[in-house]
Structure formats: C-alpha cells, structure tokens
Amino acid sequence: MVTRMDSSATVSPSLAERFQRLLADLGSRPVAVVGHARPDGDCIGSQVALARVLRARGHAVVCANADAVPRRLAFIVGDLTFAPAAALTGEPAAIFVDCADHLRAGEKLRARLPAPLGNIDHHLSNEGFAQHNLIDTRASATCEILARLFLDAGLPVDAATAQALYAGIVTDTGQFRFQSTTRETFLLAAELVARGARPAEIGQELYEQESPGRMELLRRFLGSFERCGGGRICIGTLPLGIFAETGTSAEDTEGLVDYARGIEGVEIGVLIEERPDGFKASLRAKDPALRLDQVAGLFGGGGHACAAGLSLRGPAAADFRSRLETALTERLQRRDADRRTS
Amino acid sequence: MVTRMDSSATVSPSLAERFQRLLADLGSRPVAVVGHARPDGDCIGSQVALARVLRARGHAVVCANADAVPRRLAFIVGDLTFAPAAALTGEPAAIFVDCADHLRAGEKLRARLPAPLGNIDHHLSNEGFAQHNLIDTRASATCEILARLFLDAGLPVDAATAQALYAGIVTDTGQFRFQSTTRETFLLAAELVARGARPAEIGQELYEQESPGRMELLRRFLGSFERCGGGRICIGTLPLGIFAETGTSAEDTEGLVDYARGIEGVEIGVLIEERPDGFKASLRAKDPALRLDQVAGLFGGGGHACAAGLSLRGPAAADFRSRLETALTERLQRRDADRRTS
Numbered sequence: 001m002v003t004r005m006d007s008s009a010t011v012s013p014s015l016a017e018r019f020q021r022l023l024a025d026l027g028s029r030p031v032a033v034v035g036h037a038r039p040d041g042d043c044i045g046s047q048v049a050l051a052r053v054l055r056a057r058g059h060a061v062v063c064a065n066a067d068a069v070p071r072r073l074a075f076i077v078g079d080l081t082f083a084p085a086a087a088l089t090g091e092p093a094a095i096f097v098d099c100a101d102h103l104r105a106g107e108k109l110r111a112r113l114p115a116p117l118g119n120i121d122h123h124l125s126n127e128g129f130a131q132h133n134l135i136d137t138r139a140s141a142t143c144e145i146l147a148r149l150f151l152d153a154g155l156p157v158d159a160a161t162a163q164a165l166y167a168g169i170v171t172d173t174g175q176f177r178f179q180s181t182t183r184e185t186f187l188l189a190a191e192l193v194a195r196g197a198r199p200a201e202i203g204q205e206l207y208e209q210e211s212p213g214r215m216e217l218l219r220r221f222l223g224s225f226e227r228c229g230g231g232r233i234c235i236g237t238l239p240l241g242i243f244a245e246t247g248t249s250a251e252d253t254e255g256l257v258d259y260a261r262g263i264e265g266v267e268i269g270v271l272i273e274e275r276p277d278g279f280k281a282s283l284r285a286k287d288p289a290l291r292l293d294q295v296a297g298l299f300g301g302g303g304h305a306c307a308a309g310l311s312l313r314g315p316a317a318a319d320f321r322s323r324l325e326t327a328l329t330e331r332l333q334r335r336d337a338d339r340r341t342s
Numbered sequence: 343m344v345t346r347m348d349s350s351a352t353v354s355p356s357l358a359e360r361f362q363r364l365l366a367d368l369g370s371r372p373v374a375v376v377g378h379a380r381p382d383g384d385c386i387g388s389q390v391a392l393a394r395v396l397r398a399r400g401h402a403v404v405c406a407n408a409d410a411v412p413r414r415l416a417f418i419v420g421d422l423t424f425a426p427a428a429a430l431t432g433e434p435a436a437i438f439v440d441c442a443d444h445l446r447a448g449e450k451l452r453a454r455l456p457a458p459l460g461n462i463d464h465h466l467s468n469e470g471f472a473q474h475n476l477i478d479t480r481a482s483a484t485c486e487i488l489a490r491l492f493l494d495a496g497l498p499v500d501a502a503t504a505q506a507l508y509a510g511i512v513t514d515t516g517q518f519r520f521q522s523t524t525r526e527t528f529l530l531a532a533e534l535v536a537r538g539a540r541p542a543e544i545g546q547e548l549y550e551q552e553s554p555g556r557m558e559l560l561r562r563f564l565g566s567f568e569r570c571g572g573g574r575i576c577i578g579t580l581p582l583g584i585f586a587e588t589g590t591s592a593e594d595t596e597g598l599v600d601y602a603r604g605i606e607g608v609e610i611g612v613l614i615e616e617r618p619d620g621f622k623a624s625l626r627a628k629d630p631a632l633r634l635d636q637v638a639g640l641f642g643g644g645g646h647a648c649a650a651g652l653s654l655r656g657p658a659a660a661d662f663r664s665r666l667e668t669a670l671t672e673r674l675q676r677r678d679a680d681r682r683t684s
Contacts, residue, residue: 170518170519174545175517175518175519176512176517176518176531176541176545177512177517177541177542177544177545177546177549178542178545179542181541181542181545182535183532183535183536184532186528186529186531186532186535187528187529187532189518189528190525190526190528190529190532193524193525193528194525199518199519199523200519200520200521200523202519203516203518203519203520203523204519204628207519207604208600208603208604208605208628209604209605209606210601210604210605210606211605211606212567212605212606215564215567215601215605216564218564219561219564219565222557222558222560222561222564223561225554225557258550259552259557261550262549262550262551262552263550263551263552263553263554263557264551264552264553264554286546286550
C-alpha cells in the first residue's frame with residue numbers, strides 16, 4: 001500500500017501511524033537497513049539514523065549497501081556496521097531507505113535480502129515496493145522524513161543521530177537551496193542543532209576535505225562543457241580513464257553536475273560518465289516542470305523532478321548521447337508549449 | 343561608545359535600546375545607508391533591508407557604495423537607489439552597515455559623507471567609529487543583526503526585506519556552513535521564509551547564474567594552486583589580465599578562495615589577485631584560532647577570524663607574497679604551540 005504525504009509541516013498522522021505499524025511488525029528481529037548503490041549523504045545519513053534508533057530499541061542492526069560508504073561520509077558512521085556483501089545472520093527484516101525502487105539496492109545485494117518490510121523515501125518515482133511504504137515526496141530528504149518520525153514518536157535523537165540526519169538534509173537540499181527547502185526544513189535544522197548536530201563540522205567534512213585529485217577532476221569537468229538545445233542544455237563529460245589519471249573514483253563525481261546546471265541560460269545540466277560498457281548520467285534542472293525523473297525513466301533511470309540519474313550498458317547504450325539530447329530538447333519544448341497554453 | 347554583544351540568541355536589550363536611540367537621533371532626516379567597497383551579499387542585503395525599513399518609516403533614503411552592486415545581487419535591490427558617487431542632497435545622516443572600519447566605505451565616498459551616525463556590523467575588527475555602534479561579533483552576518491533588530495522592534499519586514507536579509511545570511515554563512523551558523527541562525531531563516539524569503543530563488547540567483555567566463559575563471563584558478571607552509575597553505579593566483587581574457591570582472595572572484603581552503607590537509611586558503619600597482623588578497627581558515635583578521639591587519643586589512651582580506655599598492659606591495667607566506671606560516675606555528683601548551 002502506497003501513501004504519498006503532501007504536507008511536510010509535520011509528519012502526517014497516517015505516516016506516523018504507518019511507522020508505528022512498521023515498528024510493531026519488526027518485533028524483536030534483527031534489521032538490515034538497506035541503502036542504494038553509489039550512496040550519497042541522504043542515503044548514508046538515513047541508514048545511520050534509523051540504525052541508531054533501532055539499536056537503541058534493542059534490535060541487532062546492520063547497514064547494507066552495494067557500494068562502500070564514501071570517504072567524505074565516514075565521519076557520521078561511528079561504530080555501526082556497514083556490510084557491502086556481508087552474510088546477514090538470523091532472519092533479518094529489511095527496511096529500505098532513500099531507494100526510489102527495489103532495484104536501487106543493487107542486484108547482488110537484493111538477491112540476498114528478504115522481501116522488503118519497510119520503504120522510507122522521498123523520491124517522486126517511488127511506487128511502493130514494500131509491505132510498509134512511508135513516502136513523502138515533498139520532504140527535502142529521506143532524513144527529513146525520519147527526523148520528523150523520530151521526533152513525533154519521542155524516539156531518542158542523540159547528537160550522533162542528529163548529526164547524521166542533518167548531513168542527509170544538507171546534502172540533499174544542496175545546502176538548503178533546492179526547491180524542496182521550506183520553512184519547516186529550517187525549523188528541523190534548528191532542532192537538530194539543538195540536539196547536537198554541528199553545521200560547521202559537517203560543512204567542513206562534506207565540502208572542505210576535497211582531495212587535490214577531486215579538484216583536478218572538477219577542473220577537467222569544467223573544461224569539457226558543451227552546450228546544446230539552443231544553449232539551454234550544458235553537458236560535461238568524464239571520459240574513460242579520468243579516475244585513474246586524477247587519482248579519484250566514482251564517488252568523487254558527487255556535486256559536479258551542479259556546475260553544469262549553474263550557468264546563466266542553462267536550464268538542464270548533465271554529467272555523463274563514460275564506462276567500459278556504457279554510460280552513467282546525472283541530470284539536473286532548474287525548473288521542476290521539466291520532470292527529469294520521467295526523462296531518466298525513458299532510459300531505465302529515475303529520481304526527482306529536478307535531479308535524476310540513469311545507467312546504461314551494452315546494446316542499450318548505443319547512440320545514448322544523441323538520444324539523451326533529443327529527449328531533453330523535446331522536454332524543454334513541451335514545457336515551453338505548456339507554458340504558452342496555460 | 344562600543345558595545346560588543348556576546349549573545350546571538352536574541353538581540354540583547356542594550357543593542358535593541360541602542361537601535362531605538364539611533365532611530366530617535368535620525369529624526370526625519372534623509373539617510374545615506376553606506377556599504378563597503380567591493381560589496382558582497384551581506385553588505386547589499388543589509389543596505390537594502392535597512393533602507394526599506396527606514397523608507398517605510400518616512401525617510402528619504404539612498405544607498406551609497408564606492409563600487410556598483412554585483413550583477414548577481416541585483417535581484418534584491420528592487421526600486422531602491424544605489425548611488426556609487428551620487429550627490430547626497432539635503433543633510434543626510436550616514437549609517438554604515440557591514441563596514442569593519444570607516445575606511446571600508448572607500449576614500450572618495452567617505453570624503454563626501456557626514457560623520458557616521460550609525461555603525462551596524464559583525465566584524466571582529468570593528469572598533470566602533472560612529473556615534474551609535476551596534477556590533478555583535480557572534481552574529482553570522484550583519485543581516486542577522488538587522489533581522490533581529492527589526493523583528494524585536496516590530497518594524498515591517500515584508501517579503502522583499504526578508505529576501506534581502508536572507509540573501510545576506512546565506513552568503514555570509516557560506517550557505518549555513520561557517521562556524522557562525524547557530525540554531526538561532528536557522529530559526530531566523532525559518533522566520534524570514536515565513537515572511538516571504540524564497541530560498542530556492544535566492545540560491546538560483548546567487549549560485550546558478552554563473553557566466554561561462556566565471557566558470558573559466560574558476561577553472562584557471564584551480565589550475566594555479568600552489569601549496570606552502572608544509573602543505574597547510576594553498577595559494578591560488580589570478581594574474582594580471584585574467585579578467586579581460588575570461589570576460590569577467592573583480593566581482594566574479596567571490597567565493598573562489600573557498601576552493602583553496604576546501605582541500606584536505608589545507609588549513610588556510612588564499613586568493614591573490616594581481617593588480618597593476620599591487621595586490622588584493624583574500625584569506626580563509628578552517629580554524630578560528632588562526633585569527634586571520636590579525637594577519638590581514640599586518641598588511642592594513644581586516645575581517646573575521648576565519649575570513650579576512652587586504653589590499654596593498656605601491657611600495658607597500660613589495661615582496662608581498664613572501665611576507666604573506668611567512669606571516670601565515672608563523673601564525674600556524676603559534677597556533678600549534680598554543681595547542682601544545684593548553
């Protein structure tokens with residue numbers, strides 16, 4: 001059963017109730033808190049926060065991801081176990097956080113997990129794949145949903161949990177500047193600071209510990225920009241081999257695409273990462289009417305209206321770039337037509 | 343008389359009282375709201391907000407700066423008059439905002455202004471140069487002080503004023519991530535959003551309307567990085583002629599220095615802008631104990647503990663780079679020694 005909440009002012013009664021039912025169904029089982037592949041701040045923050053709260057309630061917990069915790073997010077993990085492919089002992093219940101769909105956990109990991117008991121998320125494209133689906137597409141971050149659920153239920157949000165929740169919100173809002181940032185987001189940030197989140201420390205860990213290689217990656221990404229769609233689309237490309245050349249890895253691409261979107265006159269920014277057998281692409285729009293989650297969906301991806309991603313390989317990747325340019329240009333034209341008629 | 347307020351929780355009674363006395367002394371005179379040369383978001387935001395509130399009280403107002411409003415900040419100005427060197431008619435009272443000292447207004451402008459009646463600021467190095475000095479060095483921004491003063495006094499903070507105050511806070515906190523960001527900063531942001539500030543719009547105007555030239559300036563700045571002080575100082579240089587080559591201007595340097603500080607292992611980031619007759623330098627530290635305002639002071643500059651600046655020309659600029667490296671390295675060593683003994 002899927003419930004979409006349209007108020008972010010406080011957690012809605014039905015979402016709170018659904019959370020209580022999820023907790024009740026957990027019983028005393030061990031829990032796998034599952035995040036998505038290539039985890040970002042909101043994913044790791046959500047896993048850490050939920051795992052800490054469940055552990056405080058007496059559950060054995062393990063966090064499971066197909067890929068490792070990015071270096072820059074290690075500071076919020078503390079003594080929790082993140083197990084990329086660990087054997088999950090007992091008969092754990094699986095709660096997915098920040099996963100737009102079941103596949104986002106990664107195929108290998110998914111095959112080892114029980115059927116999803118919980119699905120807590122804020123992605124537009126989440127269709128509800130678990131027994132208990134707690135989806136609020138207006139929340140700025142999955143961490144925002146969790147913070148409200150915990151605070152409303154009077155669950156313990158200690159300093160480390162507040163720090164993890166804050167880290168998720170700050171990354172998924174682009175430091176409080178994406179469309180999803182509301183008055184309530186700031187009130188929640190204030191509450192998390194009161195409970196021990198440290199904005200300056202988090203800011204330094206997330207944004208001021210860049211490796212020299214990442215700076216070189218940025219420099220080369222900036223140099224790769226090409227405009228299309230009448231100048232309204234800016235595409236930057238990371239060619240094969242660039243990670244080895246700059247001493248970086250895929251996790252160092254986080255945030256780069258924002259530079260492509262951030263140019264005057266550009267409506268859609270794109271990062272294309274070339275891979276041996278295909279492409280990964282990140283799409284960012286300034287206007288949510290562009291519904292990039294739908295564009296990504298054409299290529300098997302998904303996400304949010306202004307921030308979506310996809311991954312293609314093998315034969316499906318043929319002519320990818322021209323097909324993407326066509327799809328994005330058509331999307332811009334359709335939005336323009338809608339504006340004229342409305 | 344100088345008062346430093348050590349609480350940012352709410353405006354202190356004595357600061358509020360001082361503000362009432364300043365308003366009383368204004369009478370019905372026209373007011374010049376004076377900002378500093380090379381104005382940033384907190385400067386323009388403070389000028390716009392104070393000018394709007396004073397205009398609503400019936401004052402004729404003009405905003406005065408030695409340099410023009412940066413393009414990216416034009417969206418908060420509305421119908422106010424900014425007059426780089428306009429004749430100030432009547433017998434205006436001058437209120438300085440966000441000016442660490444009287445000179446920061448610029449020599450030419452200062453010569454045309456009456457003696458400062460008010461001085462509202464948050465810089466550590468502000469020694470109080472006006473008849474009424476309202477200084478709170480713990481505030482994250484001069485806009486934070488003004489917002490508190492206006493809200494506490496029940497003065498009208500409409501949507502445009504809220505937008506200007508928010509823009510100042512977001513820029514001076516580095517998007518809510520510098521040391522000065524507190525729980526109260528977030529509560530204030532929430533209140534400003536409730537009164538009409540639009541975080542996503544402000545974020546797009548400030549950070550997502552970059553010119554292609556500015557991206558090229560960033561790319562070249564990143565390529566100029568050199569480490570010294572045992573790797574703990576990172577200096578990037580903008581050589582003479584780079585603005586012409588990239589189609590940019592001095593205002594496009596805002597924020598670049600944060601990339602130099604933001605590298606792992608770097609404690610102090612520096613941007614040096616070469617000028618025909620000298621240098622301008624921006625200094626940024628991760629640790630407030632480094633007191634960069636004092637280092638900048640050695641070269642006639644000033645600012646905050648973690649963010650300071652200076653400008654040198656003529657004979658005083660000789661050997662600038664080596665003297666700066668020496669001063670910064672000594673400062674790091676002294677901080678290390680203090681840590682060992684404390």
